Amino acid sequence: MKAVIMAGGFGTRIQPLTSSLPKPMIPLFNRPIMLHIVELLKKYDITDLVMLLYHQPFVIKNFFRDGADFGVKISYVTPLQDLGTAGAVKAAEKYLDEPFLVISGDLLTDFNLKKVLDFHTNNKAKATITLTSVKDPLQFGVVITDKDKRITQFLEKPGWGEVISDTINTGIYVLEPEILSYIPEGENFDFSQDLFPLMLKKEDALFGCQAKGYWRDVGNTDSYREACHDIFKGRIALQVDEAKQDVTGKNLRFGAVVKLENAAGLEGTVVIGDNTQVLGDVQIKDSVIGRNCTIERGVKLNRCIIWDNSYVKKGTKITDSVICANVRIGQGALLEEGVIVADNTSIGDEAVIKADVKIWPKKEIEAGATVTSNMIWGEKWKKALFEGAIIKGLSNVELTPEFVAKLGCAYGTSLPKGSFVLAGRDSNPSSRMLKRCFVGGLLSAGINVRDMKMTSLPLLRYKLKTFGEVGGVHFRQAEDDPAALEIIFLDGDGLDFSSNMGKNVERTFFKENFRRAHHTEPGVLVDINNVGEFYREGFLRALDRELLKKSGYTVVVDFSFSPASQTLPQLLNELGFTVIALNAYVDEGRGVPGKEKDVALSQLAKIVTSLGAQAGFWLNPSAEAITLVDETGTIYSGVELLSLMSALLMKAGRKGTIAVPVQAPSIIEQMAAQNRFQVNRTKNTDRAMLEAASSSEMALVGTIDGRFAFPRFQAAFDGMFAIARLMELVAAADIPLSKGLASVPVRAYHQKCIPCAWEMKGGLMRKMSEDSLEREASFIDGIKVHFGEEWALVLPDQYLPCVHIVAEARDQKSAQRLMTEYQKKVEGWKKELT
Incomplete structure (x- = not known):
């Protein structure tokens, strides 16, 4: 007697156990499942085996080889395509010139196969299906036999209303070789769906043999675990x-x-x-x-x-x-x-x-x-959902609809029932899809949502300044990765979420302790459409309209296909600007991340010079950050733009305080000392900077990546207002932009990011602290060491496995020397910690 072992399945239902193994090779008590089948066949003197392979066949061949190590003889058949169960056996026809047994390589059973073989012989059957009784026959094929054990009917995966027996097909067959003539060569053909119904129709000798003992189809991960439990309980004995x-x-x-x-x-x-x-x-x-x-x-x-x-x-x-x-x-x-x-x-x-x-x-x-x-x-x-006030992930991969719906429910649970939340998004289709899922979660927790739909983030922040909402969310495409999406969480004042707010949402999310509103009290979703006009009034009121109209500037603005193109051109026109708008239409799913920004800036510079415009601006897709091109076509870095904005503000003569992050250049302090301004150094977080903006004496909050907040208008980063305010300051100074940096002291500024494992950051900063004991140092954020007018900063990144090194000196050579010195120190400390 020969046996055919079916071992070609993909194991889709039992993933991820089959991610690197074919299903029959999954270990069961430190031996592949199929080895237990081989041992069962040997027990009944069936040692001539044909293995039918398809998915990852080399894994099985490398383990069993010719079978000699296991006391059997193995032949392998590997069809070039999926032929179904019967079609695969047909492919092995040359080995099957006598009655043979078919069994799956992923079964766990201790059936007495001799009784099945004897039954087949005694009944002169063409095909015998081994049957057994199970408690839940719904997931298997139910087989009905008459009093002589001839099969009369098949019910493939019936419903309970169709169940008239608990006897199911175990996938173990004894077949005569002549039935192979029923199977078409090279075609997909199945035993249960095709061959056996055909034999039933022909009234062939098709019998069912009831077997007693243990049987389990190890078809999914639950079944795999249950099989192991049964072995622990002694329900089946294995070698x-x-x-x-x-x-x-x-x-x-x-x-x-x-x-x-x-x-x-x-x-x-x-x-x-x-x-x-x-x-x-x-x-x-x-x-x-x-x-x-x-x-x-x-x-x-x-x-x-x-x-x-x-x-x-x-x-x-x-x-x-x-x-x-x-x-x-x-x-x-x-x-x-x-x-x-x-x-x-x-x-x-x-x-x-x-x-x-x-x-x-x-x-x-x-x-x-x-x-x-x-x-x-x-x-x-990640350990934490939030990076500051942002949750970021790959759209529809990490941020799935079900994940985001649960997130909305968790956020809603952290708020008083019946509260109002403001929601907005950019033009990306994924932002629309996931925002709707998030809103559904909020409504389920009894939170009302005012939907601004597609809008710029500064407008959403501006609306939160008014009474009515306890918080807001904005969905946008990440600038550094077009496949990623960011969800920005805002408090009732339009500021970024605090760490405590984020932790409250995370705690609810991970515990899944969601509040479910009664079916009569879900939240209500309403559209809100008048924010643009409200923003316009505040925008124009905060600027010197007569000065700007008198100046009559021409500016070129690249809107990056964002919703800001529906707001800013009209505002600038009312202020007397001539606006040349680029990419000033909403293109769903299109932003200008990565290298495309460099191309856009190069084109912007050419257009500014060719048209004789006074300035050009690249406005990022969320309308928070700007990049400046002056009238000569020079593109300004973020550090240069911060220095220019600060210098022009001080030149305008209004006294106050400027807030900048710890790594901003020290030339700002030098200029402030000459102009009776104060400088407030903050941590390198958006929340810290925007909290500083809430102070009444604050005139400007600026970053080194082109984001500015003018608290007189709103205490939040707003690239649209920054464009108008910068040109107002230029008009007040009555100089072209290219001359604006003339009053700024010349300094060399270098920065670099060094990879550093998370678990090494604490030790690294300890080493930096010990190294700085005898030096003048500050500890606002990271460790900043001062050498007279020069300084170096080592700052661990909050969200990435790296540390930032920043150095500033009087000239490029000194700055590079300082940067090289601290880079060597950091690399040396990393080796020591390793």
Whole structure:
């Protein structure tokens, strides 16, 4: 008797266990599932095997080879296309010249196959289907037989109303070779759908043999875990390679060179593979640990399956979960029931993986993160949702509709029921899609939403200054990655979310402790359309209209296809500007990120000079930041623009305070000292800068990336107003823009970003602090060391694994020397910490 083992399936339903393995090679007690089938066939003297392969065939061939190591003879057949179950057997026809048995390579069973073979022979059957009774027949094909065991009817995956039997098709068949003539060659043909109904129609000798014993289709991850539980409970006996240990009351099996420091915490059935070490006191019950693994002290495992080459650090607790190969689990992590962690994944210290979450291969979970949903596409799950006031992720990959709906519900739960929230978006289609999902979550929590639809972020912030809303959200495409989306959260004053606000939302999101409004009290969604006029009145009131009309400037503005093109040209025209507008229409899904911005600026510079315009501006898609081109076509860096804006403001003679981040050039202080201005250095966060803008004496808040807030108008970054205000200051000074920097002291300014692992940042700053003990230093944000008029700053990035080094000196050579010195120090400290 020969046997055909079906081993070609993709294993789609059992992903991510099949991400790097074909389904029959998934380990079951440290042996591939299919090896248990081979052992079952050997038990009944079936040793001539044909394996039908398709998906990842080399993995199976490399393991079994010719079968001699396992006491069998194996022939391989690998069709070039998916031929279905019967079509694949047809492809092996040359090996099948006598009655043969067909069995799946991903079954777990202990059926007496001799009884099935004898039944087939005694009934002179052409085909015998092995049947068994199950509690839930809905997911299988129900088979009806008469009193002579001839099959009379098939019900493929019936509903409960159709169920007239609990006897199902197990996928184990005994077939005569002549039935292969019924199967068309090279075509997709299935046993259950095509061949057996055809034989029924022909009234062939088609029989069903009722088998008793254990049978399970290991078709999905739940079934895989349940199969392991059944083995632990002794419902089926399998051959296990690891040697049984002589310990009373425990079923312990250890492979070669196992290191176990204390066996007292082992309970039930525990299998430990070759070269694995279990260190210190542990609690392990009914679990299988693969080869070359390390389990540290304090680990608690209950009904767990851990594949080869995995590492579980101390204090981790895992319940009823599957950990695949080459996984690293950090100290004190918690994996709740039903978790699946696929190959080559790293889980950080104190991370929490919620129940039934599946993590696909090659993922990184940050230390302290809480994972609440399946992680399939993205590479990393962050500890915190928020980066400042922003949640950022790949659109429809990390920021999915279901994720964003839950996020909206979490935000709504953090607010008083019945509150009003303002919502807006840019022109990107993904922004529209995800904003609608987010709004649905808000409404479900009993929050009312006023929808500004497509709008610029400064307009949304301006509306929040008025009474009525407790907060707002804006959805926009990320400038540095067109595939990513950003959700900006604002408080009731139009300022960025504080860290406490973000933590409240995160806490609710991860705990899923959502407030659900009664079905009669969901939130209400209304459109709001009059903000533009309200913004216009404030905009014009905050400027010297007569001075600007008298100047009659011509400016070229690149609007980057943003909604600002529907607002700013009219405002500038009312102020007497002649506006040459570029890209001044909304193009959904199109921004000007990355290298396209450089091209746009080059074109802008040419247009400014050719038209004889007094200035050109590139306005970023969210209308918060500007890049300046003067009348000569010179493109200004962010540092130069901040210096120019500060110099012109001071020249205008209005006294006050200017707020700049810690890494802004010190020439601002030099100019302020000469003009009786004050300078307020803030942390390098938007929230810190905008909080500074709320002070009554603040005249300007500026960054080194082209964002400015003028509190007289609104305490928020507004690129549209910055354009008008800059030209007003130029008009007051009565000089061309190119002459504006003449009064600014010349300094050399360098900055660089150095990669640095998260866990190394604290040690790095400790080294920097120790190195700065004998020097003049400030600690507003990072550590800034002063050398007379020169300085160097080492500033850890809040959201990226890197540190920033900034240096300023009197000339380029000195600045470069200072930059090189601190770069060498940082690299040296990194090596020491490693």
